[in-house]
Amino acid sequence: MVETVKYDLLVKGGLVIDPSQGIHDKLDVAVFKGRIVNLGVNLNPKESKEVLEVDGQIVTPGVIDLHTHVFYLLGHKREGLKVDSTSLAKGVTTVLDAGSFYPEDVEAFRYYIVERSRTRVYALLSMKPDGNPREYGETVKANRDFLVGIKYHHGGLGTMDMLILAREAADWGECMLMCEPYGPKLKTILEYMYKGDVLTHSFHPPPRRGLLDEDGKVLPEVWEAIKRGVYLDQGHGRSGFSFEVAEKCLKQGLPPFTISTDLHKLSVNGPVYDMPTTMSKWMALGMSLEEVIKRSTLHPAIVLKKGGYLGTLKIGACADISCFKMLEGEFVFEDSAGEKRTGRYKLEPMHVVRSGEVVF
Ligand SMILES: [Zn+2]
Structure with missing residues (x-):
């Protein structure tokens, strides 16, 4: 037959x-x-x-890394990686470049990265101190196929003025705003974030405690932000992730909505390495495999507004x-502060x- x-x-x-x-x-x-x-x-x-x-x-489902830097040789500080070898080869089919360039380099990013990578690449526009919010917004609208939002700010140089500009740019572009917890107080940053926006480096090590007060309790303004639909992203990076902070948050019922690496030249050779290692760290902290996969597939797809198409194996x-x-x-894992935890799975x-x- x-x-x-x-x-x-x-x-x-x-x-x-x-x-x-x-x-x-x-x-x-x-x-x-x-x-x-x-x-x-x-x-x-x-x-x-x-x-x-x-x-x-x-x-x-194909894993999605919501915080990377992949503008190889051309992005901010020249920190971008070759996305296919550092992400796709490690099981990641989609990445979000979380702020590596300004509007004038959108065409270069499209030509050299989006169109020439096997990995599916989305990106955020990085806010600059004298950026024009309207120009930012119009640029996002004209490149919606891969530009999905605005980033405040790459590299920890954010100021109050830039936060305001970034908010205005996201409003013009009708798109998401991703914020780092640097510059103004976290309470102030969160006030500028709406439903669908993303806070990254959420579990930053002390003394910049971010989500926690001095007694290790999750700040009330964090709970309020989550209630109105702000997402917490991990954004591990060279300096953005602490086991101690993550453990305190998990104990209080506050996991990351999305697990992500903040992979770039200064984090790829440790402590981050890649997405599977980053996912395994959450298992070492007691998160179940299902939860880890959910926060690396379904959830980032929701943030990217690609639910039903990405992050799922639905027919x-x-x-x-x-x-x-x-x-x-x-397996011994290390966070951004040099702290170690041992896990049974990798x-x-x-x-x-x-x-x-x-x-x-
Ligand atoms: Zn980053």
Whole structure:
């Protein structure tokens, strides 16, 4: 009997964890024309042109890293990385460049990075001290295919004036504002943030405690911001993440909405390394694998307003798929303050499917 070929690719034999559908099961994932077309038990490999055997691996929606710097050789401080080797090869199918350039470099970013990378790349426009909010907003509107918001500010140089400009720019562009907790007091920064905006470097180490008061309690203004729809992003980076602060927040019921690296030249060789290592750190702090995956797939897709298309393996969604091995042993992780924690698990990237194509 001759089977008809129904699929381009079958990702076969893995443990599918897709928090967008509450799935945690051994299932095969079928792909056709760059989209997910079927999820099922023991799908027939003869019905697929290509089969990717992933026995013993964890299969998730393509991982999204909401804080990177990937304007290689051209971005601010020349800190950008080659996105395909530092993100895609590590299981990340989509990144957000969180502020590496000004409006005058939008075309260069599009030409050299967005159009020439296998990784899906979105970006924020970095606010400058004398930036024109209207020009920023118009630039976002004219490049909505990859520009999704405004960044206040890359590199910890923010001032009150720049915060106001960034807010106005986001209003002109009808887009998100991502803020670092630097410059004015956190309370003031949060007052300028609306529903859908993102605070990054949320778990900054002391003495800049950020979310916590002097007794280690989450500040009331943080709870208020979350209630009105502000998202907390990790943005690990060279100096932006403390195990101690994260533990205190987790204990009070405040996890990050999104897990992200703030990967750039000065963090990629430690303490951050890559997204799977960053995800594994949250497991070392006691977060479940499902929660870690949710905050690295479904949640960043929601922030990017791409829910249903990215960050999910629902039928009809874009066929971005990440496959990991869960290593068991004794793994020592380090935060931005040099503090260490030991974890039992570490995610190891194995395969990456981008728009239905096996790229690693
Ligand atoms: Zn950054």
